[in-house]
Amino acid sequence: MSGQERFFIFREGKILVRTDRREIAACSPGDWRELQPRAATVLPLDKGPEGSTFAVEMETGFEAGERFAWMSLRRLVGRVADEEFNAWGKAVQLLHWYRTHRFCGRCGQATIAHASDQAMICPSCSLSWYPQISPCVIVLVSRGEELLLARSPHFQEGMYSTLAGFVEPGESVEAAVHREIGEEVAVRVGGLRYFGSQPWPFPGQLMLGFLAEYAGGEIQIDGVEISDAAWYHYRRLPLIPGPATIAGRMIRHYQQILDGGGPGTDAQG
Ligand SMILES: [Zn+2]
Incomplete structure (x- = not known):
């Protein structure tokens, strides 16, 4: 394998990075040769003008050598560009x-990869599966200069964020917010x-961000998904998610609006 x-x-949920380079990056063809994988699952990811990319799962117990280290994917958030994080995701x-789609859920046959689509298909009954993406709403609720964080x-410890939850079958994203x-x-x-929006690969959410205005009611936490929630003045916030997350972006965006700085520069869309 060559080029770009x-x-x-x-391997077992961790990503492989070089320890002798300043920037965190996917492995090059040279790295790949150095690793000498014996048994690995290799899936084509993208084929662009800069070259092809591949997703690789090394066998359990594979040791990569001292120039490499295994790292949690979550630690990449905010440490690499969005496009790079999304490629890892x-x-x-x-x-x-x-x-998780090696066998047909209807007839039990072993599945095969579709020839052209990114799909697994059953050779016996033709049922197919596409990669699963779970839409999830994430909402910053404001009341004047206060933000509802939970x-x-x-x-x-000490972290508060916006509210979020999965969209249910048959539900619009707006209905899911309410x-x-x-x-x-x-x-x-x-x-x-x-x-x-932000793809969030833990394990496969697509976060759809909304700003909403308070319209009534007193905060009553459910005590299960939410252990605490309160209104916070935008200048006296608790610990909040970093600016690489959509929750962190929405909160900072709203702070900038209240400070008279307009819609902000780090917002998406
Ligand atoms: Zn089948």
Whole structure:
């Protein structure tokens, strides 16, 4: 393999990076030769003018040598450009989909990769599976100079963020916003405005960001998904997600609007 090919390499959920380079990057053809993989799953990712990219799952227990290290994908958030993070995210999602769709859910036959589409297909009954993406709404609710922020039991200590939840079958994203906010904190909102989106490969969400205005009700937390929620003045916020996440972008975007700085420069869309 040669040229500008790049390899997004995983083993047991961790990504492989070089330890002797300043920038975190996917492996080059030279790295690939150095690794000498014996048994690896290799899936084509993209074929662009700069060369092809591949998602690779190394066998369990594969040791990469001292010039390489295994790292959590989450640690990449904010440390590489969005496009680069999304390429790693695409790779991990395709590998997960490939691993979990090896047999037909209808007739039990072993599946095969579709010749041209990014799909797994059953050679017996022709049922096919495409990579799974789960749409998820994420909402910043404001009330004048206050923002409604909440924390989930699995958040890091002291961290508060926007509200989020999965879109259900048969539901519009707008309806999902109203339902999730109602379920999690029992307030009503209006004036929904679409903000932007972010692929979030943990394991396969597509985060759809909205700004919403408070329209009534008192905060009552559900106590399960949400362990605390409160209104915070935009200049006295608790610990919030970093600017590489859509939650962090929406919060900073709204702070800039309130500071009279216009719609901000780091917002998406
Ligand atoms: Zn089948």
